[in-house]
Amino acid sequence: MTALDLRPLPPITWEKLPADFTLPDDPVDNNLQPLLAAALRESLELAGLIVESALIASNFGLCATVGDKTIVKAPDWVYVQSVQSLPEGTIRRSYTPHVEGDVPTVVMEFISEAEGGEYSINPHFPYGKWYFYERILQVPLYAIFHPKTGELDLYRLVNGQYEQQLANENNRYWLEEIGLFLGVWPGKKAEMTAFWLRWWDQSGSLLLWGGERVEQERQRAERLAERLRMLGVDLEELS
Numbered sequence: 001m002t003a004l005d006l007r008p009l010p011p012i013t014w015e016k017l018p019a020d021f022t023l024p025d026d027p028v029d030n031n032l033q034p035l036l037a038a039a040l041r042e043s044l045e046l047a048g049l050i051v052e053s054a055l056i057a058s059n060f061g062l063c064a065t066v067g068d069k070t071i072v073k074a075p076d077w078v079y080v081q082s083v084q085s086l087p088e089g090t091i092r093r094s095y096t097p098h099v100e101g102d103v104p105t106v107v108m109e110f111i112s113e114a115e116g117g118e119y120s121i122n123p124h125f126p127y128g129k130w131y132f133y134e135r136i137l138q139v140p141l142y143a144i145f146h147p148k149t150g151e152l153d154l155y156r157l158v159n160g161q162y163e164q165q166l167a168n169e170n171n172r173y174w175l176e177e178i179g180l181f182l183g184v185w186p187g188k189k190a191e192m193t194a195f196w197l198r199w200w201d202q203s204g205s206l207l208l209w210g211g212e213r214v215e216q217e218r219q220r221a222e223r224l225a226e227r228l229r230m231l232g233v234d235l236e237e238l239s
Contacts, residue, residue, distance in 0.1 A: 007123065010067030012136060014098040023061050023072060023094060032147055033110050034058060035190050036197060037077045040108075043199050043207035049180075055080040055101070061094035062104065064136050069125050073132050077108040079178070097137060105177045106141035107133055108197075111148075118144050134162050141175060143182065150184045150195035172200060180207070 017023075037058030044050050056079050061072040072094065083101030086092055097103045109118040109129065120128025123135075133139045134157065142155045142162055154173040155162035167173050172183030181200040189196060189209060199207040208216065 009135060013065045014096050015063075015065050015070075016096050016099060017061075017063055017070070017072075017094050021070070021094075030112065032192065032194055033076055033112075035192065036110055036145075036147065039189060039209060040077055040197055040199070042209055046210060046213065047199075047201075047207045049207075051081075053082045053085070053101075055083045055092070055095060057095075062107075062137060063094050063096040064132075066125070066127070066136060071125070071127060071132060071136065073127075073129055075107040075129075075133075076110045078104050079106050080104045081177070103137060104139050106143060106175065107139050108143040108145060111144060111146045130162070135160075140177060143173075145184075145197060147195055150186060152182070152184050152197070154182070170204070 041050075041056050044056070050056065056077075058077050059074050060078060061074050062078065064071050078095075080095065080097075081102050083095065095101075095104075111118055117129050119130055121131045121134075122128035123131055127136065130142070133142050138157060138160070140157045142157075144153045144155075145151070152167075152173070154165045154167075154175075156165050157163075165173055167183070168181075170181075170183065172181040174181055179202065181202075181204075183198060183200060185196045185198040185206075187193065187196065189211070201207065
């Protein structure tokens with residue numbers, strides 16, 4: 001990365017967006033991006049690892065006011081450990097740290113064919129994504145994933161600057177704040193063969209998707225049925 005511009009920023013304030021604020025409506029770059037984001041959430045949810053106070057979203061506006069300008073960036077995936085609850089029936093349109101809850105724990109960007117500024121350290125309005133996450137929001141973890149090649153880079157905020165982290169021997173990254181490993185898994189989901197981002201627990205066990213859990217149960221039932229047949233049990237009579 002190019003050396004970070006450490007010149008002082010204008011004052012940063014944290015204000016909720018007004019109800020009539022027009023959010024960016026940029027389309028996702030391809031149909032894989034929303035599937036990647038949904039798959040990350042799915043395995044966390046099935047493992048019972050999403051607490052009620054957490055916010056997990058994709059292509060969702062994170063906000064800050066720098067000087068007199070409102071800045072909104074929408075990462076491909078964001079995880080916030082604790083946010084304030086909204087009145088029942090209210091839909092969250094955006095998220096402003098400090099006034100609505102914690103600073104995001106991790107943001108992720110999925111690189112498209114045409115790079116969209118994920119590595120940009122532009123220190124001037126409207127600010128590059130890297131600069132926004134690092135200097136303005138100060139997000140502890142920033143992941144950049146290249147779906148086409150399966151490359152994943154993880155950066156941790158250290159003394160105000162992102163430092164690239166080293167993967168372990170299995171090419172996975174330990175996210176202490178979440179208590180899970182993040183890595184790349186090549187395979188098929190939703191009728192699409194691709195590189196997917198997956199979670200592993202501390203023991204190295206993969207957090208399964210719904211379809212994988214169903215298949216696991218099917219295989220377990222088949223093994224049980226086979227053992228019963230070997231013991232001479234007539235399964236048709238039992239049914």
